[in-house]
Amino acid sequence: MKSFTEVSSLFEEKCNRRHFPDEPAKLYQAAQYMLGIGGKRIRPACVLMTNELFAPINEDSYHVAMAVELFHNFTLVHDDIMDKAPIRRGLQTVHAKFGESTAILAGDVLFAQAYDYLMRINPAYLQPVLRIFTKTAKEVCEGQQLDMDFEEKTGIRMEEYVQMITLKTSVLLAASMQLGAILGGAGAGNQDQLYEFGKYLGIAFQVQDDYLDTFGDPEKFGKQIGGDILCNKKTFLWLHAMEVATHTQKEQLLAFTKNEEPNKVEKVTAIYKMCGVDAWATSLKKKYLEKALFHLDEVAVQKVHKQELHKMALYLMQRES
């Protein structure tokens, strides 16, 4: 079994090619630029790793891994427009660099190109793969809409937030796991377990994301600490604080979202700490990781074969950036 690092670099080799024609130059430069911004390539790695649980990695898995990565990049381009984000991973976002209209189109063409890779696979697998992929694509759009709806909504319940995060980020990780399993020849039971593994791992991943944004080490985090607090984002931390804070603390937290306040990040973080949000987030992450690992345990292959997926899950939870 190959490690996460090994499959990631196998994938990176395939990904680092040009995926588009030269013309129209602006459109395809924008699309290729987005792919070049990089990332951890977690989702394609999952496709390859869950394939290898059942059979040697086959060419179809690389196509599907590429499709998943293209799709992920499509959502990032469009999300960055909606969020008016100027920077991603230290580089200009696509719309900041190429203009909004080209960014919309570049996203569209990345989405189309995902299907271009999908349709190359063995026709015997095409229908189930398309079904999962397309269902997931719609769910991710739903998650993004819910995320936007939540910006204008107060009193969001924790389970609503988990549902939004599941759609916006977890289902793609879950689908990646299931797709690799399908291409490896797994049965329905194992596919489902791996889907659940990916789903809960995705939620744990988001808890970690929210945690690092406030409590991460500035030296290692790579972006500004407190970004979520500055833009009043409703996160796992915020929702929990609003559940457990005293009346006075709640008033303060709400006031911070309405007025510009010097040292807002420090002040909100201090309240979070007083409420024990940091310890709570750590235990919540652990809870979802355990749920994820429970489903990995249930996958009916020898334990030794699952070690690399287990290690990957722990690695993703311990990351500091």
Add this chain to the structure above:
Amino acid sequence: MKSFTEVSSLFEEKCNRRHFPDEPAKLYQAAQYMLGIGGKRIRPACVLMTNELFAPINEDSYHVAMAVELFHNFTLVHDDIMDKAPIRRGLQTVHAKFGESTAILAGDVLFAQAYDYLMRINPAYLQPVLRIFTKTAKEVCEGQQLDMDFEEKTGIRMEEYVQMITLKTSVLLAASMQLGAILGGAGAGNQDQLYEFGKYLGIAFQVQDDYLDTFGDPEKFGKQIGGDILCNKKTFLWLHAMEVATHTQKEQLLAFTKNEEPNKVEKVTAIYKMCGVDAWATSLKKKYLEKALFHLDEVAVQKVHKQELHKMALYLMQRES
């Protein structure tokens, strides 16, 4: 053989259903709203008509017709954002009504839903259908990018414009014809002829569009006459005028694009008439229609079976709105 009107109303019945779940309400209301704005449903009608050239219309053709219409609506939503268009067919555009972020997402989900319909067809046809559909999707994005590039470019040659129009609008009509033929069981030769028929018909259609925008009957046209002139759009008419106008006329036309001028529409139209642009456009439309009909003639089925497609082509050319 069913007429264009007959297949359109058959399709309309299937199209007038709800294609999306209830939640998230804003996202799916926006997507459904766009579908409700309507249109002539030309592309889905073509899928059904070219299917029927070779075999009775089958359920798969309805799925593909729906996919083509969903895709077309996706491009309209995103194009309207890029063009900052407030109105389409007398109704608010999606971004004007639901906001730009939801419009981007609604477009995305219409695109995903197109693939949802595609994947329902007989697996034996899935790969060729996906190949044509996805290739066409990318071409339409390319055409839109070229259209935007042309806004900032001077000295566009007529063949570049035709190439842009082919990508932006014709290839989808062409692909619709080919897809219907595939699902009817046509061979490669007939598929190609129908593709070419659709391609040239699409170009003729655009010539008619450009013509009506300036020379249409205000009573029948349904939108403001002269919209293209007002927003300095490079059209078939503009490009030809710039080819044949005198030096003075050219200077005047260029000056109109730079300054706000009272009665600009009337003044530009007058120059167009002096240059014979109206007669030229009518003959250009005829030329492309003839090219289209040549390819329809070449389709190896009995002439009587092709009559309805022939009539549809003439009908689209004579429309006044």
